[in-house]
Amino acid sequence: xxxxxxxxxxxxxxxxxxxxxxxxxxxxxxxxxxxxxxxxxxxxxxxxxxxxxxxxxxxxxxxxxxxxxxxxxxxxxxxxxxxxxxxxxxxxxxxxxxxxxxxxxxxxxxxxxxxxxxxxxxxxxxxxxxxxxxxxxxxxxxxxxxxxxxxxxxxxxxxxxxxxxxxxxxxxxxx
Numbered sequence: 001x002x003x004x005x006x007x008x009x010x011x012x013x014x015x016x017x018x019x020x021x022x023x024x025x026x027x028x029x030x031x032x033x034x035x036x037x038x039x040x041x042x043x044x045x046x047x048x049x050x051x052x053x054x055x056x057x058x059x060x061x062x063x064x065x066x067x068x069x070x071x072x073x074x075x076x077x078x079x080x081x082x083x084x085x086x087x088x089x090x091x092x093x094x095x096x097x098x099x100x101x102x103x104x105x106x107x108x109x110x111x112x113x114x115x116x117x118x119x120x121x122x123x124x125x126x127x128x129x130x131x132x133x134x135x136x137x138x139x140x141x142x143x144x145x146x147x148x149x150x151x152x153x154x155x156x157x158x159x160x161x162x163x164x165x166x167x168x169x170x171x172x173x174x175x
Contacts, residue, residue, distance in 0.1 A: 052153050
């Protein structure tokens, strides 16, 4: 999988970290343009700001895609809803490492959320990453603009990726 695809899938995972629940229970976000600020505890890492254009159909597709990825890569996955929070615990295989993640996604209506995730890697990922804490703060900023359509992500580096195209490029399991 290309670096671009990995980045987009990482964004997807942070968008819906708590969304592996029944289709009628996943957090529904207001359609339009969203701004996501991602921070991590990695030394020297600066906050990354990205933009995503969402609609209801794309949100459902993203939840389904995220659930499919979890079924492929994770031996353990649990989600529970507690009021405005979605709490997830996953154990997933990433390359030669096993990633254990605990995440809490706190919704603020349908116009904002904050996800805090703590992950440990055994053995360390990329030979040095043992633990990581990531925080994603997201907010609805209005209608999609600048030519963005549902599925478009603009990364902090200015790269535009469409999640629907990425999903169609992903090989189906068992092919």
